[in-house]
Amino acid sequence: MKIRFSLVVPLFALAAALPVTTQAADLEAGKEKAAMCAGCHGADGRAANPAWPNLAGQNVDYLKAQLLAFKAGARKNDLMSPMAQALSDEDVENVAAWFSSLSPCK
Template identity: 55%
Template sequence: MRSTRPKAVQLLLSSLAALSLLAACGNVCVAGDVKAGRAKALMCQACHGLDGLSKVPDAPNIAGQPEPYLVAQMQAFKSGARKNDAMSVVAPSLSDADIEDLSAYFSAIEISVGKLPGG
């Protein structure tokens, strides 16, 4: 069944739900294994890269995102609450441990901001 809500509204609602989960659980919500996540991330590299930086226009950069946020988003894809063609194929095959490990790995990637334009 196709939703009548615009994509922007759906994304906003998903993001708000994830942020409220993040605020509710703080830093004690997840405990994924970074090393196991790196091994599992090979399946993510075509879109997100091993560095967590988008390789295709529709994939977000996920490097350095908070671990609970990444867990919440992948669980939303797995449950079908959040929709994306690629993630709808990948997410259902992920166990809860896979989701935690992938989230731990991508959140552990250190990112930095270089010189901002116009500055």
């Protein structure tokens, strides 16, 4: 029992010391995918029509949550639902990061 415990503790310590790596969003891929959003939300995330939201500078987690809700059908819109359903989960990450990286509207 002591031998197992003496092996387990250093293994946990080693695992805790290892860096956590996460896949960073690809802004360039997000920019390319976001081209399909430009008709309503503007190429720079600033919508020309006040009926559509500005996306530039929005919180990345908020954008991801909204896209995923449209994609899953939890949020419904005749225009947005099919657009979001065409995105992979990676696309959602990238598009959200792209719009979030832009200067917010004033």
